[in-house]
Amino acid sequence: MxxxxxxGLREGLEASLVVCILVAYLVKTGRRDALRPVWLGIAAxxxxxxxxxxxxxxxxxxxxxxxxEALGGSLSILAVGLVTWMVFWMRRTxxxxxxxxxxxxxxxxxxxxxxxxxxxxxxxxxxxLETALFVWASVRASGEGSATPLVGVLLxxxxxxxxxxxxxxxALRINLARFFTWTGAMLVVVAAGVLAYGVHDLQEARxxxxxxxxxxxxxxxxxxxxxxxxxxxxxxxxxPDPTVLQLVVWVLYLGVTMAFFLAPRRDASARKPSxxxx
Numbered sequence: 317m318x319x320x321x322x323x324g325l326r327e328g329l330e331a332s333l334v335v336c337i338l339v340a341y342l343v344k345t346g347r348r349d350a351l352r353p354v355w356l357g358i359a360a361x362x363x364x365x366x367x368x369x370x371x372x373x374x375x376x377x378x379x380x381x382x383x384x385e386a387l388g389g390s391l392s393i394l395a396v397g398l399v400t401w402m403v404f405w406m407r408r409t410x411x412x413x414x415x416x417x418x419x420x421x422x423x424x425x426x427x428x429x430x431x432x433x434x435x436x437x438x439x440x441x442x443x444x445l446e447t448a449l450f451v452w453a454s455v456r457a458s459g460e461g462s463a464t465p466l467v468g469v470l471l472x473x474x475x476x477x478x479x480x481x482x483x484x485x486x487a488l489r490i491n492l493a494r495f496f497t498w499t500g501a502m503l504v505v506v507a508a509g510v511l512a513y514g515v516h517d518l519q520e521a522r523x524x525x526x527x528x529x530x531x532x533x534x535x536x537x538x539x540x541x542x543x544x545x546x547x548x549x550x551x552x553x554x555x556p557d558p559t560v561l562q563l564v565v566w567v568l569y570l571g572v573t574m575a576f577f578l579a580p581r582r583d584a585s586a587r588k589p590s591x592x593x594x
Contacts, residue, residue: 324472
């Protein structure tokens with residue numbers, strides 16, 4: 317549940333910040349007439365995201381077992397790729413997100429109502445589609461068969477909405493760059509587990525080999541149905557009997573991605589040669 321709460325909080329807060337920036341800019345510039353198209357685009361983005369999640373959940377039920385596993389594994393890997401790109405993108409642009417959105421909104425205001433709807437739709441819709449795909453993949457990986465993962469996501473989204481409202485009202489101020497760095501690092505750990513389960517799905521679909529080659533089996537020490545086994549699985553997508561390929565993929569992804577993500581960033585201006593040096 318904690319892992320899914322983190323997904324809902326992280327993605328929901330990004331969407332909430334986008335909405336706050338768009339609405340606040342229009343209000344402060346006296347363009348309240350443009351709020352209606354923006355809210356229309358936001359509503360359309362939410363509807364598309366919900367429809368996409370429903371299509372993933374109910375559309376896959378009509379497939380054979382092998383087809384379900386192949387689809388689930390492929391989409392899990394795609395979700396991990398999108399989330400990895402997202403956490404690096406937000407780490408790089410968190411400080412400049414406001415000015416970037418203001419520039420897009422200025423251009424949309426000059427083009428008319430349709431451009432405003434499209435700007436809000438694209439800005440929020442990207443977060444919504446990423447959330448729907450990654451939540452679906454994470455729920456498949458957890459394999460709980462209950463509403464607990466969905467409850468975690470909804471609680472995370474609700475928290476994000478409240479935080480977004482507090483940001484808009486000026487009642488809350490935090491270091492967004494630091495916040496997204498910490499949550500991004502935790503999300504990389506969750507993504508590593510989803511990636512390992514995606515590989516396992518492809519092995520069960522007979523797309524990849526090595527299904528019977530186990531790296532280790534500690535099911536007797538950490539029973540999957542125990543409270544701590546359930547906790548580890550829900551938070552980290554832990555599996556007590558992974559295959560060798562799963563373990564290799566998990567270690568490589570987590571090690572390489574975390575190393576690059578936590579590496580100190582260089583200031584772009586510091587890399588530019590000075591006029592004197594030139």
